[in-house]
Amino acid sequence: MSALNRLPAPMGSLINRNKKINFEFEDYRYIGFEGDTIASALIANDQWLMSRSFKYHRPRAPLTMAGQDANTLVQLPEEPNVLADRTNITKGMCVFGQNYSGTLEDDADDKLGYAGRFMPVGFYYRAFYKPKGVWDKWEPFIRKKAGLGFADLTFRPSYYDKAYGFCDLAVVGAGPAGLAAAIKAAEAGADVILIDENKQLGGALTYHRFDTQGGLAESTLQSLLAKVEQLPNIRVMTDAVCNAWFSDNYLPVIQGKRMHKIRAKQCVVASGAFEQHVVFRNNDLPGVVMSSAAMRLMKHYAIKPGDRSVVLTGNDDGYLAAIEMAQQGVTVSLIVDMRKEGASSELSDMAKSLGIAIKTNSTVFEAVSSHDKKHLAAVRIHSITEQGKVARNGVTIPCDLLCMSAGYMPTYQLLCQGGAKLQYDDVSARFTLTGLPKGVAIAGSVNGVHDLEAVIKDGQKAAQDALVALGLAEVPMDTVVCTKNTNFDWPIFKHPKGKEFVDLDEDLQTKDIINATRLGYRDIQLVKRFSTVGMGPSQGRHSALPTARLVAKATLRTVSETGVTTARPPFVPEKLANIAGRIFNPHRYTPMHKRHLELGAHMIPAGVWRRPAFYGSKDKREEWIQQEALAVRNSVGIIDVSTLGGIELRGPDAAEFMNRMYTFAFLKQPVGKTRYAVLTNEQGVVVDDGVACRIAEDHFYVTATTGGVDAVYREMTKWNAQWRLKVDIANVTSAFSAVNIAGPLARKVLEKVCTDVDLSNEAFPYLGYREGSIDGMPVRLMRVGFVGELGYEVHMPTLFALKIWDELMAAGKAFDIRPFGVETQRLLRLEKGHIIVSQDTDGMSHPGELSLDWAIARKKPFYVGSRSVDIVMARQQTRKLVGFKLDKLSSKPEEGHIVLDAAGSDANITGNVTSCEYSPTLDAYIGLAFVGIEQQDEGKTFPIRVNGQEVWATVVALPFYDPTGARQEVA
């Protein structure tokens, strides 16, 4: 067969014969049709060899044609490990094989097969580590040999995203059971999402043969599809993999570059079953395929899978595949039926009428390769004498295709992720799934139902169960019974020369599994971990059952006692791009953000906010900070403090509420005044601080730290849920933006734009609060001194903030106003000895340690944390936050550097540095640090370990700058 000379229609349901596509494989040019996968197009070109096996570099070719095996992993220029039987060819596509040394056709590493005896199961656990140091020699070699494919490190990520989906019923799998379930549910009014990993609906109906005449699948499919099309409440998702099942039917469905996160009220899993291989010598040769793979090649891609075929089966489906192949022009020499009784007379007669010989109670004992070892050339047939044993002599049948069908294993992965248990009947070799998660029903072959009529009924029954749960139906349907047996109980035939592969991904043979049990690994999970069976890309789809059988036999247990390995998400390999693609990272800007950028600010994150650290290039950080600080000290500066939290408390009990929340006394706070507000938690730890403004008797506006405001608001609402005070609590952080104008000339700037407030020291003294307007826009003014100079915080409704900023900057131009950033502000407040909660405090800091005793109203009966504060402050104190100073020529301590009780290696830690900066005003390093209680006195020195060396700091009185407060309270 040539690439374009395909079987006549209706074969080839996936290809468009009118559109040819050129592509390359291993630098050779090939041609295929639109709709071809890489694998189908290559097979159409008689190129079966597509990859090399992981361990022994054996030649490998498609086994399932359904993306269920690792044999078809190929390399694309930008992506390794692409499944050739699921990836369509595109014009000019360049495809390569993987895991070879030299060329795919002539792989130097295929000699590793001869060294197999030196690489027994689990050998890597017992090698490469003796004598000491030998690993260093092995590592480069192993690294070179390990892994499949190559990652393109120049790869540029493309756009992946996510979407949510909602439905009454999600049906996973659109084979006959899934289609029937979706139709039944939709007809009853349910909103249905129908999900299938394949490109077309129908599942087995698109490739399997269900009757001797061959028309049943197609007529059933067309009937079901017509109904689906007529039901607008079925949303169809094809080429979409439901990659996991999570609680409450939360289903991640990957479709192309999008991950759909589907929430389904009910779920029907009709995921079908994986056809199982027969374990015999050389069962991995190219040309040895599942019967379903041969059917897919014909029905989907119109490809004649071979010229001369043998079918090895343990069920009737092998006969149907043989009949289909014979009718499509393949010479089917023989059906080798492992069963003693063979198939029904109808099937046998039909096969015989097509010239197909039948041999029962027999098996293929060995596949024989062609001279170049890259394809099947013949099979040796032996009679079965007892379970797993064959007669001494057999016959050799030449063939280029062997189709296997040992039976089916339910596609149980999603269900077992949800807690279902897979049960196996050792007598009938049938599976059942029990303990399904709530809201999940199963139907079809995953439920052990294989007869087509029964499958459709089973789908309808599952849908009916879902409808009852949804309240759209009342009476469940009767359980569907199917007696059709598809599984041969022991399709494993150990050969004296080995190479009967249980797990093709990992090149594991029967002896490897048996030897693992002999080494003491009796538990199936331990066998998996020791041997790596089922850990390859196909995740045990074909190896799980024969492994369970072999372990069961070797440990004298039943398969049901042995069990299968755990199925975990994801169901198929999932790209990190699908998980990571388009993540939302919210960030917050102040209204002046644009202006900061225009002024050349170096922006830094402050939680989710972006704030100017300083204005200027990062490489001159110190210089800009010093200049900005001097501007504030000598003339005037302006800083955007819009990120400050803001909370409004309104109502008759507002003052009482403030009094209970904060440590200070607020009942008698005068209107028009501000007051420092410290918040402790129930453990007595200082968790936030701010400034409380009393706007009216029943109205407070209190600021909170940028990072703490949400927690403060949450605490306030939580407490008032208990207290039931008549107060409205509103988080107004975003509603108000703010700037701080600070410096000796601050008043002069402000009075140019704010003309309706008397800014004189008498009318508006330090710690006062006023309301006024700037150019008609209302503003709240606080006279504060965080940076230690005459200063006003201007709080304004946010949509006015940019305009007010511009007006202040214009007004300040005559005074050389300079914007300053948060790092400069940190230096200035440090000079003033003001703490920043969370920077200069930690999860243990109580008010006494922070010298905040003055901010506690001892006489009031209660505030949050009051009892704990009393207790912790009554205890023997162990540390204190103090100001320190050290020479500028010393090494600069950084935040977190430890404070010691003495110099030397035996010293004990007594505290840590919380802040430290060079102060141009003091021409020295200044900082705050927790020190031992014996170290707290003014004038004492203490060591700080800086980069392994001790520097000695001296405790000084706070504040460092303007101790009388004359500058901030300037008249």
Added chain:
Amino acid sequence: MAEFIVSESAESRQSQIFSLLPSGYQSTIQLQDSTTKSRVGFRGVGVEAFLTSQGIELPSAPNQAVLSSAGLWVLRLSKTEFWLVDLTDELANNILVLEQQAQGLADVYRLYCQHSHGVFEMSGKPASKMFAKVCGVDLSHGMFSSGCIAQTSVARVNAIVVNVSASKDESDQYLLLSDVSSSQHLWDALIDAAQEF
């Protein structure tokens, strides 16, 4: 102190969206930044009576919205919280008057939604599908009809989504209100999501 009225000086309001539609934006979903349009909010047990006394018809239940005869969208966000939004941009004075009249009333607390929230208007039939890309709540047609409000997370920021379509049979007009400081992030996320449609 003098009254502190935040609805004043409507002409001085400035949105925080500084990068609007990207060049080449093509979508059947239209987005409009209406942050500078007028709105006011009230909370408290006296609000229902206050607004009723102003002749404003109110939604009967929380998370419902109605278009008042005056042309204001009235959003009931809880039993005692109401926001009034002027999408016509012609009723700024009505909003201002409401804010002024509420001053000093017992159990009526003004909210600053005029300045705390950015406002986007979104139109186009696929908008309900677009929401599936940015919001974990089912806002699809049929599940979230005209007059419904969802207080939810959109692109990981808190948002109030209101279906303001002309009738229950349509889902093509939406109003989004979200924290003004993250409105640029939300705007960018919506533009990104909308370009598929």
